[in-house]
Amino acid sequence: MAREKALEVPSYRDFLCHKLGSEGCELLFAENALKREYGEESTLFTYEKMNSFDNLFSGNYVRPAGGLSDIANAVERSAKRFGVKMYAKEKVKALKRKENMFVVQTDNFTVSTKKLVIAAPSFAFKEITGDLAAQIKSNRLFEAILPQPAFKAVAIYSYPWWENVTSSHYNLTLKPFEIFRSAATCLVDIMPYRHLTKAGSTLSKHDLAKWAKRPFPGEQIYMVGEAYSISPGWNEGALMSAYNALKEGWEIEQPEPYL
Ligand SMILES: Cc1cc2nc3c(=O)[nH]c(=O)nc-3n(C[C@H](O)[C@H](O)[C@H](O)COP(=O)(O)OP(=O)(O)OC[C@H]3O[C@@H](n4cnc5c(N)ncnc54)[C@H](O)[C@@H]3O)c2cc1C
Numbered sequence: 001m002a003r004e005k006a007l008e009v010p011s012y013r014d015f016l017c018h019k020l021g022s023e024g025c026e027l028l029f030a031e032n033a034l035k036r037e038y039g040e041e042s043t044l045f046t047y048e049k050m051n052s053f054d055n056l057f058s059g060n061y062v063r064p065a066g067g068l069s070d071i072a073n074a075v076e077r078s079a080k081r082f083g084v085k086m087y088a089k090e091k092v093k094a095l096k097r098k099e100n101m102f103v104v105q106t107d108n109f110t111v112s113t114k115k116l117v118i119a120a121p122s123f124a125f126k127e128i129t130g131d132l133a134a135q136i137k138s139n140r141l142f143e144a145i146l147p148q149p150a151f152k153a154v155a156i157y158s159y160p161w162w163e164n165v166t167s168s169h170y171n172l173t174l175k176p177f178e179i180f181r182s183a184a185t186c187l188v189d190i191m192p193y194r195h196l197t198k199a200g201s202t203l204s205k206h207d208l209a210k211w212a213k214r215p216f217p218g219e220q221i222y223m224v225g226e227a228y229s230i231s232p233g234w235n236e237g238a239l240m241s242a243y244n245a246l247k248e249g250w251e252i253e254q255p256e257p258y259l
Helices: 012-031 044-056 069-081 131-137 205-212 235-250
Strands: 094-098 101-105 110-113 116-118 145-149 152-156 181-183 186-190 193-197 221-223
Antiparallel strands (some): 101 110
């Protein structure tokens, strides 16, 4: 679509409705529990959502100088100071119960633990096997989570340079071949997910967050992440759920600020 034409549609939602027609649009938004009123302002949904989130946020915004990675790096530094061992490249394949322990399996390790914090978002968690994972997946609150692509990213180039180069020429830390699917002169991908609620569910995000902080009462399992929070799609949601886990599992009411 030409840039001039693109500017005629005020938002991605309007563009979709324009292309899908009224019935397709109804179906799409009914599926996502975001029923659209045709008379509404196109920005109304976003505005209302932002307003409700504003009540949750402290207003004390900080922009990390190095971008969002600064947060992950600070968490890593802080955890290592306490002697935490990290296996960032190990994907959890199975979660099981064995006697009074929880068993975590990756390709290279099997670890038994009395306490378990699950931080994988719901769409990734669905791939994890084992009886414990199955119990979580069969819970109606977990089933009500609707993973949704956050947005589609498109990078347009004058020519498809990636077809002629290998990553070693460019020393790329993020390899486009792994991250993006190539199409013509564009590199395109659906960016990561945020988590809404399935249409028809009567369960609220508050119900979900309450369940996730202790999915099996009396057992030391905690689920954290924006997917299980009242503020899906935001770091704030992930943080709030982590604070819930700290309170539940470690009786830490006031986490220290990270350095
Ligand atoms: C481009 C972009 C911009 C954003 N901008 C903002 C912003 O400005 N402000 C804001 O508040 N939020 C922003 N967000 C959203 C924010 O990044 C997320 O809400 C936040 O990262 C969610 O944290 P999380 O811990 O719940 O999940 P994630 O950050 O997705 O972490 C989940 C982790 O689990 C790992 N994992 C998954 N499956 C397994 C497995 N089987 N075994 C082991 N590990 C596994 C994944 O590799 C991942 O590291 C943005 C997101 C994107 C994509």
